[in-house]
Amino acid sequence: MNNNDAPFLKMKGIVKRFGALTAVDNVDLAVDRGEVLALVGENAAGKSTLIKVLTGVYQADQGEIFIEGDKVEINNRKDSQKFGIEAVYQDLALVPQLDVPGNLFLGKEPPKKILGGLFKVIDNKKLEEQTRDILKDNLNMEIENFNDPVINHSGGQQQSIAIGRALASECDLIVMDEPTASLGVEEIDMTFEIVRRLKQNNVAVIFISHNLEHVFEVCDKVLVMRMGERVGYMDIEDATRERLVSLMVHGRYEEEKSEKSVANKTV
Amino acid sequence: MLNRKNLFSVIAGIVILTFIATAGAAAVEIDLEGIEEIEGLYMYDEITDMDAHEAMRERVREDAVPIAEDAVPEEPIEVAMIYPALDLSDSWARGYQGFIHRMDELEIPYDMATMGSGHAQHDVQRSHLETVLVMEYDYVIVGPTELYVQQDAIQEIVQHPDIEVIVWNYSTPLKEWGESREEGQPLSWVAFDHLNGAQMLGEYIVENYDPDKTAMMMYGVPGSTSAMRGYAQKQIMENHGMDVVYEHYADWDRELAYNATLDAAPAYEVDFIHSTSTAMTSGIISALGEVGMQEDVVVNGWGGGSEELEYMTEGLIEYTVFRNQDDWGVVLAEMIKLDLEGRTDEIPLAYSGEMQVIDHTMSEEEINELLEHGFRYSREEMGLF
Amino acid sequence: MDKSTQTSGSKDELHIFGRPWTYQVERLGPIAAVIIFGAVVGIIEPRFLSARNVINVLYQAATYIILAVGMTFVITGAGIDISIGSMLALTGILMVFTIEYTPIPPWLGIWVAPLSGMVLGLLNGLFITKLKVPDFIATIATMIGYRGVVLIMAGGVVHYRFPAAVRFLGAYRLFGLIPISILVAFAIGALGYYVYNNTYFGRYTAALGGNRESAILAGIEVDKYKILTYVFMGFLAGVAALVTIGRLDAFHATYGEFMEIDTIAAVIIGGTALFGGYGRVWGSVFGALLMSMVVNGAVLLGFPYFYQYVLVGIVILVAVSIYTFLGTRRTT
Ligand SMILES: Nc1ncnc2c1ncn2[C@@H]1O[C@H](COP(=O)(O)OP(=O)(O)OP(=O)(O)O)[C@@H](O)[C@H]1O
Numbered sequence: 010m011n012n013n014d015a016p017f018l019k020m021k022g023i024v025k026r027f028g029a030l031t032a033v034d035n036v037d038l039a040v041d042r043g044e045v046l047a048l049v050g051e052n053a054a055g056k057s058t059l060i061k062v063l064t065g066v067y068q069a070d071q072g073e074i075f076i077e078g079d080k081v082e083i084n085n086r087k088d089s090q091k092f093g094i095e096a097v098y099q100d101l102a103l104v105p106q107l108d109v110p111g112n113l114f115l116g117k118e119p120p121k122k123i124l125g126g127l128f129k130v131i132d133n134k135k136l137e138e139q140t141r142d143i144l145k146d147n148l149n150m151e152i153e154n155f156n157d158p159v160i161n162h163s164g165g166q167q168q169s170i171a172i173g174r175a176l177a178s179e180c181d182l183i184v185m186d187e188p189t190a191s192l193g194v195e196e197i198d199m200t201f202e203i204v205r206r207l208k209q210n211n212v213a214v215i216f217i218s219h220n221l222e223h224v225f226e227v228c229d230k231v232l233v234m235r236m237g238e239r240v241g242y243m244d245i246e247d248a249t250r251e252r253l254v255s256l257m258v259h260g261r262y263e264e265e266k267s268e269k270s271v272a273n274k275t276v
Numbered sequence: 277m278l279n280r281k282n283l284f285s286v287i288a289g290i291v292i293l294t295f296i297a298t299a300g301a302a303a304v305e306i307d308l309e310g311i312e313e314i315e316g317l318y319m320y321d322e323i324t325d326m327d328a329h330e331a332m333r334e335r336v337r338e339d340a341v342p343i344a345e346d347a348v349p350e351e352p353i354e355v356a357m358i359y360p361a362l363d364l365s366d367s368w369a370r371g372y373q374g375f376i377h378r379m380d381e382l383e384i385p386y387d388m389a390t391m392g393s394g395h396a397q398h399d400v401q402r403s404h405l406e407t408v409l410v411m412e413y414d415y416v417i418v419g420p421t422e423l424y425v426q427q428d429a430i431q432e433i434v435q436h437p438d439i440e441v442i443v444w445n446y447s448t449p450l451k452e453w454g455e456s457r458e459e460g461q462p463l464s465w466v467a468f469d470h471l472n473g474a475q476m477l478g479e480y481i482v483e484n485y486d487p488d489k490t491a492m493m494m495y496g497v498p499g500s501t502s503a504m505r506g507y508a509q510k511q512i513m514e515n516h517g518m519d520v521v522y523e524h525y526a527d528w529d530r531e532l533a534y535n536a537t538l539d540a541a542p543a544y545e546v547d548f549i550h551s552t553s554t555a556m557t558s559g560i561i562s563a564l565g566e567v568g569m570q571e572d573v574v575v576n577g578w579g580g581g582s583e584e585l586e587y588m589t590e591g592l593i594e595y596t597v598f599r600n601q602d603d604w605g606v607v608l609a610e611m612i613k614l615d616l617e618g619r620t621d622e623i624p625l626a627y628s629g630e631m632q633v634i635d636h637t638m639s640e641e642e643i644n645e646l647l648e649h650g651f652r653y654s655r656e657e658m659g660l661f
Numbered sequence: 662m663d664k665s666t667q668t669s670g671s672k673d674e675l676h677i678f679g680r681p682w683t684y685q686v687e688r689l690g691p692i693a694a695v696i697i698f699g700a701v702v703g704i705i706e707p708r709f710l711s712a713r714n715v716i717n718v719l720y721q722a723a724t725y726i727i728l729a730v731g732m733t734f735v736i737t738g739a740g741i742d743i744s745i746g747s748m749l750a751l752t753g754i755l756m757v758f759t760i761e762y763t764p765i766p767p768w769l770g771i772w773v774a775p776l777s778g779m780v781l782g783l784l785n786g787l788f789i790t791k792l793k794v795p796d797f798i799a800t801i802a803t804m805i806g807y808r809g810v811v812l813i814m815a816g817g818v819v820h821y822r823f824p825a826a827v828r829f830l831g832a833y834r835l836f837g838l839i840p841i842s843i844l845v846a847f848a849i850g851a852l853g854y855y856v857y858n859n860t861y862f863g864r865y866t867a868a869l870g871g872n873r874e875s876a877i878l879a880g881i882e883v884d885k886y887k888i889l890t891y892v893f894m895g896f897l898a899g900v901a902a903l904v905t906i907g908r909l910d911a912f913h914a915t916y917g918e919f920m921e922i923d924t925i926a927a928v929i930i931g932g933t934a935l936f937g938g939y940g941r942v943w944g945s946v947f948g949a950l951l952m953s954m955v956v957n958g959a960v961l962l963g964f965p966y967f968y969q970y971v972l973v974g975i976v977i978l979v980a981v982s983i984y985t986f987l988g989t990r991r992t993t
């Protein structure tokens with residue numbers, strides 16, 4: 010059933026364990042179209058794990074996922090792609106030996122029929138055209154020699170290619186895991202530009218970053234994680250630097266109670 | 277690698293034992309009918325003029341007599357030697373040494389090309405055989421990876437009007453090629469006849485050991501050589517009343533023979549392990565030492581290479597068939613000489629080098645004497661041991 | 662991946678025809694080596710370039726070209742197939758038995774070789790992906806196991822003198838001159854090149870070999886494509902069996918032994934990255950041709966046998982050093 014009031018994505022009570030370690034502990038998350046949600050937390054807080062559950066790389070041990078109010082099963086990458094979820098992973102996930110078009114459209118290459126429809130092969134010409142379009146329109150970027158393997162390109166260019174890859178398909182939600190980590194000033198601005206454009210185009214964005222400046226720059230809401238748990242969730246207007254840092258480090262801010270008690274947690 | 281015991285027990289089962297004990301030696305017979313691997317081959321004594329054969333043995337035994345002056349070629353003759361070298365014990369190498377030294381002594385000027393391959397690289401050897409036709413050598417000595425695999429390519433060379441072929445390591449002419457050189461046989465076939473060797477070892481066993489023994493057979497790569505050296509041997513042993521309880525293919529390889537012996541010798545409590553090559557004998561001995569069975573198990577050698585003779589003086593093997601290793605190179609040179617002198621008629625169509633069974637009762641002097649002659653050319657490069 | 666791991670910024674690098682010069686050297690290296698080697702040996706020993714010898718070299722190369730094309734895909738997918746020699750022998754004996762002992766007509770029976778090769782390759786692929794046995798170990802196991810079956814079936818008996826349908830691929834010549842086998846080998850090279858660059862199979866094989874994680878993240882069914890590389894390899898091992906058996910007009914249980922070494926060497930000489938992600942199909946074709954030329958050239962120039970090995974070893978070392986020096990996309 011399609012519920013118009015429901016946010017595009019809702020995750021409820023997500024738990025993910027790796028053996029004895031509980032990397033994500035009963036976390037709720039919601040993000041709507043045209044909204045940019047920041048996901049912040051110290052190293053090992055469980056941010057990447059949470060989004061990998063969302064994209065089907067990991068399977069949650071507990072919890073439910075709703076898309077537009079409907080409960081869905083996401084068991085692998087194909088499932089999440091089906092629901093319009095794309096991701097720019099922290100570890101880039103480029104294939105270093107493939108060229109720019111090969112990486113941008115990996116898994117989504119345009120097909121062409123040959124031998125009277127007997128075989129389906131890659132339409133390399135169309136692939137290159139689409140690559141030019143993405144680079145120009147979405148990334149605002151010029152890459153010479155895009156048939157060189159991506160490992161021959163600079164770190165910033167690789168980061169852009171990784172983002173471009175998420176944009177290469179029509180999607181409703183993009184997760185960006187520390188997209189600004191290895192970028193120069195210009196490229197960071199370009200990334201903000203992309204995020205704003207996505208927002209305008211009514212795409213939901215989850216933006217993970219350690220850099221709070223960047224969070225304040227483009228995000229609408231902030232969700233704070235600490236040791237696998239959700240310890241804060243607020244509009245960006247209500248967030249201050251001190252408040253976020255305190256939540257990230259201690260799990261609470263002055264007298265304010267975090268949404269979840271952390272008193273009985275051992276350190 | 278694989279136990280073909282059952283198959284060959286059946287074959288052995290249909291063999292009727294006919295052995296006549298005469299004074300001194302017990303003649304043993306081998307039924308070749310049952311052995312598929314060597315179908316279509318003449319045994320050397322079936323087709324060769326045995327007088328020419330004996331004369332050639334004499335020539336090989338004696339010192340070199342240089343080529344007749346009017347027969348010395350103006351240009352050095354070109355000789356190609358094609359052989360599967362990777363399974364070499366030192367016998368190929370000694371044969372080579374015997375050949376080149378004898379050629380020098382015979383004062384025949386020559387150039388030499390060697391083309392090797394692995395024992396299973398049939399395609400590489402085929403390419404070498406093609407090369408022979410490109411280069412048009414005068415004499416081609418070819419030790420086939422497997423006779424039946426290479427027969428067509430060799431035949432093409434035999435039919436080339438300017439190239440003479442000696443097939444090496446086979447003394448068993450193909451029946452298909454007729455009965456004479458005119459009908460399509462090459463200049464000659466030269467080997468230490470495997471079957472003859474098996475027969476000699478068989479006679480020794482029949483003469484020296486009681487029948488109520490169990491034996492294990494160690495073959496090389498499945499094929500004609502394993503058939504002649506091994507299956508024939510097995511027939512003789514079974515006909516004698518011995519019980520062959522286990523068979524193994526160790527690819528002429530020391531390591532594989534070692535492993536197989538380690539597993540099988542204690543399990544079957546064998547009295548005999550019949551080996552068909554020096555390298556495998558060496559593996560068998562090490563393994564028996566490991567399991568403390570060296571005293572109890574009779575092991576033989578094959579070929580009487582330096583390594584084997586050393587084992588024999590140490591009491592590790594009981595008997596072996598000793599081949600005058602250098603001879604099968606010497607005989608090649610002698611055949612080339614006769615051919616150059618226009619005495620091709622005197623060359624036996626197939627030739628088996630001289631062998632004799634020797635055993636642990638031999639004294640060191642006697643053994644040394646054998647070696648001095650058998651390795652008379654190769655000792656310079658390779659020593660006696 | 663931060664900036665320190667980059668090899669070279671593509672902008673500063675000299676480009677020839679739109680590609681970095683290193684790429685062009687890599688691409689043209691093997692064919693240049695074939696031409697230069699052929700010319701040099703041909704000048705010293707003109708018979709090297711005689712029709713008969715060229716045909717001989719091509720006959721000898723055909724088997725390895727066919728195997729090397731398959732191996733290029735396996736290695737590009739970060740795999741290795743040690744069992745190809747045993748697959749060649751097993752597909753060969755299956756075909757030989759079919760033709761000798763069943764009423765199936767020879768022209769139909771020969772298909773047993775490539776088809777059974779696909780089944781053997783499928784088994785390899787399943788052991789690797791489903792049982793999670795490392796490629797090297799799984800195919801060593803099947804190398805031994807498949808060979809065992811060959812020995813059970815064939816023993817030491819040589820099968821020979823086959824009908825024309827069996828000899829056709831390996832021994833016949835177009836217009837009495839060009840071996841059919843080399844035409845087939847080059848056609849397979851061309852097909853392999855097309856498949857590598859234009860099909861999902863080719864692209865995803867490179868992706869899974871280059872970065873298996875990203876391939877999974879991109880929604881690629883990595884196991885499926887991994888298995889396919891082995892099936893393709895098995896198919897080509899069957900074709901190579903036809904070529905070998907046809908050429909020698911005989912079958913022996915030891916066929917194919919050590920062929921994996923020469924095949925892998927050809928692939929490496931051709932410029933394919935040994936750890937996956939990047940294959941050069943034409944490189945493998947010319948790598949195999951070069952190997953066969955080197956052995957033949959050494960024989961014609963009168964190098965003693967053991968020196969031929971040294972020579973082949975040097976060729977491999979030189980090729981790999983050049984590629985390492987060029988340093989393009991060889992990441993481990
Ligand atoms: N595949 C895995 N197997 C075992 N443990 C894992 C795995 N992935 C993550 N973890 C553990 O889960 C915890 C959360 O890791 P995660 O990568 O989600 O943190 P993060 O918030 O993304 O950190 P960072 O800011 O450093 O990227 C860590 O302790 C990590 O070691």
Ligand SMILES: [Mg+2]
Nearest residue numbers: 056057058099
């Ligand atoms: Mg992370």
